[in-house]
Amino acid sequence: MKWLVLQVILASLLLHFGYAYKYETYFYKQKVDHFSFVDPDSYSQRYLINDESWDSDGGPIFFYAGNEGDITWFAENTGFMWDIAPEFNALIIFAEHRYYGVSLPYGNKSFTEPKYSGYLTSEQALADFAELISYLRIALPGAKNSAVIAFGGSYGGMLAAWFRMKYPHVVQGSIAASAPILQFIDITPCEKFGQVVTADFARESSQCVEVIRNSWAAIDAVTADEVGMNWLTGAWKLCQPLKTQKDVQKVKEYLTDVWTNLAMVVCTHLTEPTLEPKALLEELFAGACTEMVMPMCYDGVKDFFEPSPWDFKAYATKCYESWNIYPRPLMAPMIYGGKDISAASNIVFSNGLLDPWSTGGVMWNVSDSVVSIIIPEGAHHLDLRSSNPDDPQSVIDARILEKKYISTWIESYKSENEI
Ligand SMILES: *[C@@H]1O[C@H](CO)[C@@H](O)[C@H](O)[C@H]1NC(C)=O
Numbered sequence: 001m002k003w004l005v006l007q008v009i010l011a012s013l014l015l016h017f018g019y020a021y022k023y024e025t026y027f028y029k030q031k032v033d034h035f036s037f038v039d040p041d042s043y044s045q046r047y048l049i050n051d052e053s054w055d056s057d058g059g060p061i062f063f064y065a066g067n068e069g070d071i072t073w074f075a076e077n078t079g080f081m082w083d084i085a086p087e088f089n090a091l092i093i094f095a096e097h098r099y100y101g102v103s104l105p106y107g108n109k110s111f112t113e114p115k116y117s118g119y120l121t122s123e124q125a126l127a128d129f130a131e132l133i134s135y136l137r138i139a140l141p142g143a144k145n146s147a148v149i150a151f152g153g154s155y156g157g158m159l160a161a162w163f164r165m166k167y168p169h170v171v172q173g174s175i176a177a178s179a180p181i182l183q184f185i186d187i188t189p190c191e192k193f194g195q196v197v198t199a200d201f202a203r204e205s206s207q208c209v210e211v212i213r214n215s216w217a218a219i220d221a222v223t224a225d226e227v228g229m230n231w232l233t234g235a236w237k238l239c240q241p242l243k244t245q246k247d248v249q250k251v252k253e254y255l256t257d258v259w260t261n262l263a264m265v266v267c268t269h270l271t272e273p274t275l276e277p278k279a280l281l282e283e284l285f286a287g288a289c290t291e292m293v294m295p296m297c298y299d300g301v302k303d304f305f306e307p308s309p310w311d312f313k314a315y316a317t318k319c320y321e322s323w324n325i326y327p328r329p330l331m332a333p334m335i336y337g338g339k340d341i342s343a344a345s346n347i348v349f350s351n352g353l354l355d356p357w358s359t360g361g362v363m364w365n366v367s368d369s370v371v372s373i374i375i376p377e378g379a380h381h382l383d384l385r386s387s388n389p390d391d392p393q394s395v396i397d398a399r400i401l402e403k404k405y406i407s408t409w410i411e412s413y414k415s416e417n418e419i
């Protein structure tokens with residue numbers, strides 16, 4: 001594992017001193033609640049613009065549907081949009097997701113209680129995006145007839161896909177990378193995710209898989225008494241001393257997250273030298289815990305995690321303890337259709353098979369215009385990153401196909417509107 005840590009550090013330094021994209025930062029005044037007349041509050045949503053390649057006489061708009069994080073990070077790590085903007089003469093926009101980065105509806109208070117945090121939903125976020133684009137079409141001379149293509153990775157990919165489904169008059173097509181829109185209750189078996197994580201580690205070393213699989217019982221054995229807990233606190237240099245079994249459980253949960261995210265880091269690293277591990281770790285799917293209930297379960301045999309069934313009650317309790325909100329697990333499938341998306345159009349779903357989130361991805365061609373691209377050597381939304389000499393052929397091909405679909409969407413929008 002040591003070489004890996006070293007390489008990851010080197011790679012992050014590379015990124016740090018490497019290229020940076022240029023953009024201007026703006027803010028748009030959004031309603032906090034788009035769907036009722038009760039709350040009149042507004043907030044400032046941050047968005048970034050680059051018009052260097054733009055043909056301001058109807059050139060398309062490439063719109064990144066910001067996900068859970070600081071939008072500048074997504075701007076730096078979505079090189080695909082920057083790479084292809086010149087050949088499409090496209091305007092580039094990155095819009096920050098409400099409640100992330102500096103787009104906090106209630107500043108410091110945003111997460112303190114449900115009356116402030118309750119507007120953190122994907123529906124509100126999509127409405128923000130729709131309003132912003134509608135405004136820009138008027139505000140930017142020449143944008144009135146521009147086709148809009150949405151891009152997103154991970155939760156951003158889900159948003160990009162749903163954006164096209166719900167606002168087809170605002171966005172003409174979407175590239176949804178590594179978008180686990182099917183990772184919901186009753187749609188995707190909960191054990192798949194852990195199995196892909198484990199398989200990713202097994203590609204590196206089967207010994208490593210065994211070590212991790214055995215570690216859970218080892219932690220239990222060691223921490224059975226106070227002496228053991230103290231020992232582990234020291235051995236792992238934990239910031240908080242282990243005092244109760246609840247603390248031990250927390251450490252295990254933390255480890256589960258670490259292994260999961262390392263699977264993404266390790267695999268991305270195999271093909272993607274310019275990677276910032278901290279940011280990747282931050283990209284952890286925190287999301288909005290209320291509607292994005294994505295069941296995970298582990299058996300410790302086909303995967304290397306501590307055996308644990310999917311426990312909605314425990315999930316709900318935790319959600320309530322952290323946010324004072326009970327989740328609504330069937331909300332997202334109800335609003336967006338779950339597997340039944342045959343009425344949608346103009347969406348490319350791309351899925352890297354090394355990416356654990358691919359288990360909740362759309363892996364089949366739904367129709368002529370809702371297609372799925374499988375990238376066997378692909379990690380978490382690798383296709384959205386800038387092209388790189390180490391890219392596997394499958395990623396290069398995926399990007400070519402994505403560009404082909406983007407051209408088609410733009411052309412058909414133009415001909416439909418006789419532009
Ligand atoms: C949050 O609180 C801190 C300290 O009270 C203050 O300095 C900061 O400006 C606040 N930020 C916002 C966004 O309100």
Ligand SMILES: *[C@@H]1O[C@H](CO)[C@@H](O)[C@H](O)[C@H]1NC(C)=O
Pocket residue numbers: 363364365371372373374401
């Ligand atoms: C979907 O169709 C495209 C052709 O447009 C093809 O390249 C791709 O492999 C198909 N995807 C699946 C999962 O069959």
